[in-house]
Amino acid sequence: MSTIQPRAAAAPVSPQSLADRLDAINEFDREPVTPDRLQGPGSFIGLYAGEHLAGTEFVIGPLFVAHGVAAADLVLGLLVGNLLAVLSWAFITAPIATRTRLNLYWHLRKITGPNLLFVYNIVNALMFCFLAGSMISVAATAVGLPLGLAMPKLNDVYPNSVGWVLVVFLVGTTVTALAILGFEKIAAAGQVASPWMFMVFVAAAVAVLPRLGVTSVGDFWRVASERIWTGAPAHGVAKFSFWHIMFFAWFCNMAMHIGMADMTVLRYAKRWQYGFLSGCGMYLGHFVAWIASGVLCAAALGDVAPGPIAYLGAGVTGAATVVIASWTTANPTLYRAGMALQTISPNWKRWKVTLAAGAVTTAAAIFPALMMRLLDFVALYGLILMPMGAVIFADFWLLPKLGLRQRYAEWKSLLFSWPAALTWVMTLVACWAINAMWGLEIFFLGLPGWFIATVLYVGLSAIQQPARLQPARAEA
Amino acid sequence: MRTLLKLISFAGLGLTVIPSFLVFAGRIAWGTHAALMLVGMVLWFASAPFWMLGHRSHPTTPPAP
Numbered sequence: 001m002s003t004i005q006p007r008a009a010a011a012p013v014s015p016q017s018l019a020d021r022l023d024a025i026n027e028f029d030r031e032p033v034t035p036d037r038l039q040g041p042g043s044f045i046g047l048y049a050g051e052h053l054a055g056t057e058f059v060i061g062p063l064f065v066a067h068g069v070a071a072a073d074l075v076l077g078l079l080v081g082n083l084l085a086v087l088s089w090a091f092i093t094a095p096i097a098t099r100t101r102l103n104l105y106w107h108l109r110k111i112t113g114p115n116l117l118f119v120y121n122i123v124n125a126l127m128f129c130f131l132a133g134s135m136i137s138v139a140a141t142a143v144g145l146p147l148g149l150a151m152p153k154l155n156d157v158y159p160n161s162v163g164w165v166l167v168v169f170l171v172g173t174t175v176t177a178l179a180i181l182g183f184e185k186i187a188a189a190g191q192v193a194s195p196w197m198f199m200v201f202v203a204a205a206v207a208v209l210p211r212l213g214v215t216s217v218g219d220f221w222r223v224a225s226e227r228i229w230t231g232a233p234a235h236g237v238a239k240f241s242f243w244h245i246m247f248f249a250w251f252c253n254m255a256m257h258i259g260m261a262d263m264t265v266l267r268y269a270k271r272w273q274y275g276f277l278s279g280c281g282m283y284l285g286h287f288v289a290w291i292a293s294g295v296l297c298a299a300a301l302g303d304v305a306p307g308p309i310a311y312l313g314a315g316v317t318g319a320a321t322v323v324i325a326s327w328t329t330a331n332p333t334l335y336r337a338g339m340a341l342q343t344i345s346p347n348w349k350r351w352k353v354t355l356a357a358g359a360v361t362t363a364a365a366i367f368p369a370l371m372m373r374l375l376d377f378v379a380l381y382g383l384i385l386m387p388m389g390a391v392i393f394a395d396f397w398l399l400p401k402l403g404l405r406q407r408y409a410e411w412k413s414l415l416f417s418w419p420a421a422l423t424w425v426m427t428l429v430a431c432w433a434i435n436a437m438w439g440l441e442i443f444f445l446g447l448p449g450w451f452i453a454t455v456l457y458v459g460l461s462a463i464q465q466p467a468r469l470q471p472a473r474a475e476a
Numbered sequence: 477m478r479t480l481l482k483l484i485s486f487a488g489l490g491l492t493v494i495p496s497f498l499v500f501a502g503r504i505a506w507g508t509h510a511a512l513m514l515v516g517m518v519l520w521f522a523s524a525p526f527w528m529l530g531h532r533s534h535p536t537t538p539p540a541p
Contacts, residue, residue, distance in 0.1 A: 192528050196520045199489050200513070203496035207509055210500060315510025317492070317517050 032101035032267070039268045044277040047265065050194035052253075052285030055138040055326030057201070058306035059374050060252075061293025066154055066304055067240035067375075068233030071225040077242045078290065081249025082282035086275075088250070088257035089266075092389075094275030096396050097266035104263045108388060110410035111395050112420045119421075120388060125340035127255075127381045129357055132333040133364035136175055137371035139326035140167045142307030142319040151305035152368030155236045159366050168365045175327055176358025179334040180351045190328030198284055200321045204313025205292035208299035228298040244443055248375060249286055251446040254382025258450055259389035304372070334358060379442045386446055387427040390453035391420050398458050404465050419460035427453040481523045488519030 064074060100107050109117045141151055144167045150160055159165050214223045233239045256262045257278075266275060296309040303309055310318030338354040364370055370377065399406050409417040430452050431445040440448075493516075495509035 188525070188529050192521070192525050196489060196492060196517065196524070199493040199516075203493045203509075203513060206493075207496040207499045207506060210502070214500075215502075314513050315507075317510065317513040320517060 030102075030106050037268065038270045040270065041274055041277055044265075044269060044274050045280045046191065046194075048278045048281035049198075049284050050191055050281075052281030053194050053197050053201070053289055053325070054285070054329040055135045055306065055322060056329070056374060056378075057285055057289040058293050058310060058322055058325065059134070059138060059304070059371055061290040061295075062297030062304040062306075062309065063372075063375050064240065064245065064290065065229060065294045065297045066234040066302065067237055067244070068231055069229050069240040069245055070231035071221070071229040073231075073240070073242035074229050074245055074291070074294070077245025078249050078287050081246040082279070082286050084246070084250040085253060085257060085282055085286075086279040089262065089278040090273065090275030092393060093257050093260055093262050094266045094269060094272040096260070096392065097263040098269055098272045098274075100263070100396075101267045102263070103267060104261050104392075107263060108260075108392060110407040111391060112388070112417045113409035113414045115416040116421050120385075120424075121340040123384060125337045125357070126360075127384065128333050128337035128340065129360045130364050130370060130377060131381065132175070132330040132337065132357075133361045134370045134374055134377065135326040135330035135333065136168060136172045136362060136365035137368060138306045139175075139323045139330070140164070140171045140307075140365070141305040141371075142310065142322035142326075143167055143171055145307050145311055145319050151303070151308060152372065154234055154304050154372055156372060157367065157369040159368065164368070165366055169362060172358060172362025172365055175330045175334065176355060176362065178327070179331045179338070179358065180354050189324075190332070193324050193328055197321055197325055198289070200310075200314055200317060201289045201292040204310060204318050204321075205295040208296060208313045211299050212295070228295060234302060238441075244441070247443045247446070248379065249282075251382050251443065252286070252378045254379075254446050255385040255389075257389075258393075258446070259382060259385045260392045261385070261389075263392075330361075334361060337361070376442060379446075383431060383442065383446055383449060384428065386449060387424045387453040388420070390427070390450050391423055391457045394454045394457040394461075398454070399461055402458065402462065404458075404461050408461065408465060419457055419464050422460055423453050423457040426456055478527050481527045484519050484523035485527070488516045488521075488523065491516030491519065 069077070096107075105117070108120065112120065137152075140149075144151070144163070147163065147167065149163050149167055152160055152164065159168075209220070209223075212223050212227050214220050231239075262278075266272075269275070293306075293309070296313045297304055300309045300312050306322050307319055310322045312318070314321065334354060334357055337357040337360075338350060341357055342348065342350065342353045395406050405411055408414070409420075427449050431449045434440050434445060434448060435442065491512045495504060495512040498504040499506055499509045
């Protein structure tokens, strides 16, 4: 167990150093959360339930249908995978978050040093841009409905019309403008929309069931197996099994749980057991909503564009839901990207940085592949950020047991932790090698990758701190 | 006032979800369900922000990268 230490003496850096620039952006968020600011379980139930009901849910459910998963594999895979995700939040993220009470940024800074954190922030920002870009694509499929826009197809990579480019540009500009004008109001709108959005998912799916031949509750499983999750993939896409669904459900938020990004949220929890409350988000958003959007996809005869399928189930309200769900996710994401990118040039005004992030995001959104390959992108996003979560885990629990010093970069006032950097790079190279040599798909790489990262960081830290390891061995 | 706003919000949620079950049961047409959902959406967004935002404390504002 670790205790919260006062900050070590700052590195001897100039006023314009990278460390100062990073610190200036998080100036008011560097101290551990004080006891009077801790939150009860209600806040976390609302937060998790809202956070996992987003525009992406309209894409993921249909993509499962397109990948030809069987009904039993889907249900069992989601039940088990979501349970594993909840356990990851509860047993990996929450215990460290409630002991350190620091956000990811400040905790990681103590381990990696500010310069490596800078790199991590930039990578994170790019990931956020692409994630927000997929949201803009999703919203464009709803905005384009009244314009009669030709929707992108499952295997489309490039834009299929000038109209698509123009609508994406319009949506991207609006999202960026709203992010510049006021992130907090949009985030608040997202909180308000969540309960209603969940009802829309359920209602839209229930309303189209008769079109699929479900006229009583008893018909559902037969129709689900024969007409929705048939086990036959669409042309040109790989077939998904129980394992694909389980690992995807577990790792689609890998950056948040074993990647430790949700330390930022759970540091406010009164007890580590609040990590279990992530189940509210998992089983409402990543179970009910994914099943509901899969039903809509089947009713739309395999169409996967979110706007048309939501309209099919709920009319104008469905299309509005797609837009609201996408915008309320894209805006905070864009804001986070802007914050991370501001470390490059802190003298820029926030609006300029957000504008730059919005431009990257909108450019990415023009390519429908970002939306149609969302499952791969989400898996890649988590995989790229995961090694740093393993570094935090190893630093917190394993290094003290081996007699090694935690937060070594902070203790030695290092600007760059080479064990953390090498762990990050070597883990990703190892995952790539596993994929290339044994053909293990990206959805499964997070599990071996986490163990590789943990072992690597412990080993490299032992090389970095040999003088500390020897007395510990002698004592043993 | 707060109670009234909550009642309007819950009526909005009811109009969003209940008609779909009536479509499923064959009691109303899909068009009626879509129209009622639209009314439900208007009721929800016209009332919920006034009672939800005032009393909700959020653990993360603003989010850290």
